[in-house]
Amino acid sequence: MNSTSSIITIGREYGSGGRQIGQEVAKYFGIKCYDKELLEHAANDSGICKELFEHHDEKPTNSFLYSLVMDTYSFGYSSSGFSDMPMNHKIFLAQFDAIKKLAGEGPCVMVGRCADYALADWNDCFSIFVHADLDWRINRIASKHGKTPKEAKDMITKTDKSRASYYNYYTNKKWGAARSYNLCIDSGKLGIDYATEAIIESIKIFDRTKISK
Template sequence: MSNNTIITIGRQYGSAGREIGQILAKELGINYYDKELLKKAAKESGLCEELFENHDEKPSNSFLYSLVMDTYSLGYSSSAFIDMPLNHKIFLAQFDAIKKIAEQESCIIVGRCADYALADYKNCMNVFVHANLEDRIKRIAFKHNLTDAKAKELILKTDKSRASYYNYYSSKKWGDTTSYHLSLDSSLVGVEGSVKIIKEYLEFMKKDTPHI
């Protein structure tokens, strides 16, 4: 297992989690993975990138988790993987890509159950970013040129999808503070404040876990 420093960021939609991750990565001088993770997973698995985008952080009642994990160590060329339903393949490829990235470099990974995929990595810091609904509506309405009503609808739908996806695959609960090392209210501390707090918390973790 590598000694790279890994920060995973779970986030409510519209909480600025992505922006916080990007700024943090730049200040720490490490790579940032969000949609980039989909490209890497698609390339390594041989599956179409568009498939990953269409299924990104979306739950499916057809998933058979135990089948996916039993097949994890067999690789993409195994008959079990070839015969596996599409949704299984996509989750497995992302799971694999996250682990490979963590072994290769220090980085920030946003969403996609990264904290669960790296649960055995002591050098991994898990963060969750949330914000009050009013602030998130303003952010999403402005960003996508939507009415407040449409922005709220999109936020609730996206959060529900992310929560279902996360809760299904992990043994934890999306957004529950006990599932993360650090939970931040970006409405209260802002983007820059969130970045500063994460960096300071990381330094405390390094003191207790020197190899981080």
């Protein structure tokens, strides 16, 4: 049986197949894949309704509020001041804690939601970013969702902008920049299946390097 000792995080451009790749990687290694499931876990742990997590999912907020978040987070979000915090603060902090808790339960794949940043101090974390040419993504989204090329492009532009703003806002890194991740891969060039295979082989190599250290 194939196995890994790693926590794999996957950032992805919209339409690049990042979620599908994450699911296939998890299936190969026999581990869990968390995408929107992260929201459900965060909701259950925090007592905040799931719909609020979905509403705020990978959406940025303003920098002034962010500074307040980080000040509060340094003391733990369960402090007495938590109940007075704006909802977007609560969502961010609860999700961050859920990511860490799930990672602590063992190897898994986590898709999006700044998981690579939340687990930056974890030696077992291997971060990946999946991207692809815009035209390739437009064709894929148009075909998958029955959209016109213009509608597909609008969906991609809006979602990528939101994800980039959210990631850049909550981390000290840049969304999609190679230096922000351990591995960047072009699913448009390789195709979903071969991109998945390349990621699996990279994880195997990463696991071996941990053993040799």
